[in-house]
Amino acid sequence: MTTRYCDTADVILLDIEGTTTPVDYVFGVLFPFARDHVADFLTIHQHKAEVQTDLQWLRQEYETDLAQGLSVPDWNFTEVTAAVPYIHHLITIDRKSTGLKSLQGKIWEQGYRDGILRSQIFADVKPAFERWTTAGKKLFIFSSGSIQAQQLLFRYSEVGDLTGFLGGYFDTQTGSKKEAQSYRKIASAIGVAPEKILFISDVTAELKAAQVAGMQTLFSVRLGNHSSESEGFPAIVNFDCV
Incomplete structure (x- = not known):
């Protein structure tokens, strides 16, 4: 049986820009x-x-x-x-x-x-959403974009409406993505212990904050991202191994 990074997590918490969606689209x-x-x-x-x-x-x-x-x-x-x-x-x-x-x-x-915008999603995202939800994982988003903007991005994507896979959204009203307290608030809101949450982001400062809060972490390395330096965090180039 293939071991995946998400095997010990009940919840997968995702950044958007550079993780599910190309930086250039934003x-x-x-x-x-x-x-x-x-x-x-x-x-x-x-x-x-x-x-x-x-x-x-x-x-x-x-x-x-x-x-x-x-x-x-x-x-x-x-x-x-x-x-x-x-x-x-x-x-x-x-x-x-x-x-x-x-x-x-x-x-x-x-x-x-109006049909002018259609959000870009990496090709491995929808299959991963399907695989994770089939495995019983709950999926959430934490982005600096407003909750409305997050919902729109996943509803009007080029691969269809993905909002049905997502259990909820968090934005800057929860707190800074670079502060551990924000991730503690998210864990409390979801009702899951932090160590059972896997957070994936392309920003190491965010991963450090989530790690301090007790979450599992992965660094997203996507084409066009601002940095490919994981600073010691386990790195992935797509969701196929998650």
Whole structure:
């Protein structure tokens, strides 16, 4: 019988970018789409309560940046589109901003529904999802993208709707992906001991945090990832051995 990395885990917790989905889809498709459509989106949807909440989060973040002496674009708050330069700035630096991620998810939803966007998933992901669920494993996602954005990505994928395989999603509202407490919160929310959870990511700082929390870890090495240095973590190039 083939031994797999997931054999001693009851739950598999997955990162998205660089793990289930090419980095280039996020940076080369999703981010530019949000950047190009944010002004029109805000103009049309500015009166919706959930959009106002995103803008409030972003304004608080902007004021924090100013207080810290960071260089940011001017935002005079006179009209809704005045927020666009600051939003563009956050996209450019890829800040893990709750307000930004929430707003991006709403913009992407329209693109997915219109058929403009179809998310890219590595070829081994769907077969792995099928194999893991057949084996009784529960699957969850932990990404810096909003829960809405995560759900959209797996619902509107090029290989079909994969959301039926997933038991739940966690985002930055749980906490930073680089802090052990976030992984403890996830284990508690799922109701499984951390040592029974296998976390797979392409970022070693995240793996270190998950390891401190007691989780099993694997480093994802995919074509186009920012780094292939596993820093001692067991590394995989696909999910075939997991």
